[in-house]
Amino acid sequence: MEWANIILQGVLVGGLYAMFAAGLALIFGVMRLVNIAHGDLIVLAAYLALVVTEALGVNPLLSLAIVVPLMALIGYALQRGLLNRTLGDDLLPPLLVTFGLSVIIQNGLLELFTADSRRLQAGAIEVDSIQLGAGLAVGTLPLIQFALAIAVIAGLQFLFYRTAVGRAFRATSDDQDVAQLVGLDNRHVFALAMALSLAVVAIAGVLLAIRTNFDPSIGPARLIFGFEAVIMGGLGSMWGTLVGGIVLGVAQAIGAQLDPGWQVLAGHVAFLIVLAVRPEGLFPKVQG
Amino acid sequence: MPDPLLEVRTLDAYYGDFQALFGVSLKIAAGEIVAVIGANGAGKSTLLKSIAGLMRARRDAITFAGEPVGDVPAHAMASRGVALVPEGRRLFPSLTVEENLVIGGQLGRPGPWNLPRVYDLFPVLAKRRDAPSTSLSGGQQQMVAIGRALMSNPKLLLCDEISLGLAPIVVREIYARLPSILREGLSLIIVEQDIVQALAAANHVYCLQEGRVVLAGAAGTLTRDAISAAYFGV
Numbered sequence: 001m002e003w004a005n006i007i008l009q010g011v012l013v014g015g016l017y018a019m020f021a022a023g024l025a026l027i028f029g030v031m032r033l034v035n036i037a038h039g040d041l042i043v044l045a046a047y048l049a050l051v052v053t054e055a056l057g058v059n060p061l062l063s064l065a066i067v068v069p070l071m072a073l074i075g076y077a078l079q080r081g082l083l084n085r086t087l088g089d090d091l092l093p094p095l096l097v098t099f100g101l102s103v104i105i106q107n108g109l110l111e112l113f114t115a116d117s118r119r120l121q122a123g124a125i126e127v128d129s130i131q132l133g134a135g136l137a138v139g140t141l142p143l144i145q146f147a148l149a150i151a152v153i154a155g156l157q158f159l160f161y162r163t164a165v166g167r168a169f170r171a172t173s174d175d176q177d178v179a180q181l182v183g184l185d186n187r188h189v190f191a192l193a194m195a196l197s198l199a200v201v202a203i204a205g206v207l208l209a210i211r212t213n214f215d216p217s218i219g220p221a222r223l224i225f226g227f228e229a230v231i232m233g234g235l236g237s238m239w240g241t242l243v244g245g246i247v248l249g250v251a252q253a254i255g256a257q258l259d260p261g262w263q264v265l266a267g268h269v270a271f272l273i274v275l276a277v278r279p280e281g282l283f284p285k286v287q288g
Numbered sequence: 289m290p291d292p293l294l295e296v297r298t299l300d301a302y303y304g305d306f307q308a309l310f311g312v313s314l315k316i317a318a319g320e321i322v323a324v325i326g327a328n329g330a331g332k333s334t335l336l337k338s339i340a341g342l343m344r345a346r347r348d349a350i351t352f353a354g355e356p357v358g359d360v361p362a363h364a365m366a367s368r369g370v371a372l373v374p375e376g377r378r379l380f381p382s383l384t385v386e387e388n389l390v391i392g393g394q395l396g397r398p399g400p401w402n403l404p405r406v407y408d409l410f411p412v413l414a415k416r417r418d419a420p421s422t423s424l425s426g427g428q429q430q431m432v433a434i435g436r437a438l439m440s441n442p443k444l445l446l447c448d449e450i451s452l453g454l455a456p457i458v459v460r461e462i463y464a465r466l467p468s469i470l471r472e473g474l475s476l477i478i479v480e481q482d483i484v485q486a487l488a489a490a491n492h493v494y495c496l497q498e499g500r501v502v503l504a505g506a507a508g509t510l511t512r513d514a515i516s517a518a519y520f521g522v
Contacts (some may be wrong), residue, residue: 015391033464070502141410164394167390167391168394169381169388170380170383171382171383171391173382174380174381174383175378175380177342177374178374178376178378178380180342180361180363181340181342181363181371181372182391182395182436182440183366183367183394183395184363184391184394185361185363185364186363201449246309
């Protein structure tokens with residue numbers, strides 16, 4: 001029963017990793033942009049939620065109603081104002097610019113909020129749990145987080161394959177020149193993709209901040225988790241990203257159980273094994 | 289000649305330091321077919337890309353429906369009514385046949401073309417509507433590419449080498465559809481290496497050689513010898 005519990009907790013935290021990954025996968029898929037600042041944007045969203053909850057005195061989950069649209073707006077403006085200028089045949093400029101952005105966000109947050117660890121207080125729901133059987137219980141909060149993760153992934157999958165915006169994303173991803181020939185303005189499509197990516201980042205950031213302590217320096221580690229989940233999942237479908245996140249979460253949970261120091265290491269090892277055995281990921285993109 | 293729908297005036301085009309077009313001029317009136325012929329590398333595709341806005345040009349080098357549009361980007365040219373069927377078809381591989389067509393019409397320009405009309409024109413596509421676009425034969429893919437362009441209800445349709453890589457019988461089938469496309473009053477510029485096909489369809493012919501117009505005239509007035517001289521530069 002102990003191991004069932006551990007794997008269950010791993011699966012639940014995997015939902016959070018899948019959300020870190022979904023935003024990354026989305027913009028890499030649409031515009032081949034590797035966003036080094038992704039982890040720091042997650043932390044930025046956490047601090048925005050902190051400000052909102054402290055100012056309005058609302059539950060962190062309610063702060064999503066403000067943080068999500070705000071991050072989407074930031075994403076649109078960031079893409080139109082800055083990142084679109086870095087895109088081209090060369091992959092290096094967007095890498096360098098988002099790396100710079102990462103440094104700026106970290107230091108900006110440090111200036112504003114100091115290096116103190118912070119946490120979003122969600123109240124009684126944080127410690128509530130549901131008994132599934134003898135010795136097997138899940139926390140209400142992790143369960144809500146996992147359900148939200150599934151809803152986000154399902155929503156993204158629906159948006160990509162069933163809506164006009166999703167069609168525009170896929171078309172632009174396939175062939176930017178021809179997408180322009182059918183009247184799609186790449187700059188706008190890219191900005192919409194970034195807005196969507198940061199909306200997902202906002203949800204992930206708020207959930208992260210309810211779950212654990214955060215400070216301005218934790219972004220890069222979340223970026224790595226996100227990358228690992230994306231690469232393990234493959235770029236074929238958003239569900240692959242969810243599976244990648246779960247594999248990472250379960251590996252970390254098992255590692256932590258064997259030795260608390262092995263938690264992060266076990267995740268990296270699982271990642272390396274998948275990379276060695278299936279370099280294209282578990283759900284690779286089908287290429288025509 | 290009435291006011292031209294499109295006029296290209298002394299257009300130059302460059303790929304980096306390489307100059308691909310030298311002072312090219314061309315006119316097409318509403319409802320006309322113009323054929324642009326020439327050997328490989330003569331600048332035919334560059335000319336179409338410049339008109340479609342994929343390559344920026346001097347603002348006054350291209351006039352469309354009375355407005356200078358040389359520096360207008362491709363997505364804005366599409367909303368003004370210019371559609372390009374690109375060389376090599378270039379369908380969106382992750383979209384189905386029908387999605388490829390629908391996205392062609394995503395600007396919502398009013399006009400005679402819609403999904404049912406395109407399926408009427410190319411009935412074989414209706415049967416394959418949910419298939420991945422990559423699973424079609426070359427000729428069917430070319431039909432999707434033409435249908436995708438028509439879905440935007442263009443005033444001017446640019447076709448780049450629509451016969452390239454297709455069996456002659458398929459090419460004849462596609463060219464046989466041209467009259468019913470033109471009945472809707474659009475203008476057509478076709479770029480071809482297949483001179484016979486192009487000459488039979490066109491009102492006017494321009495022959496490009498190494499980025500320059502070396503011969504131009506009404507299709508009926510040009511002799512075969514003049515064309516081969518211009519084509520091969522002998």
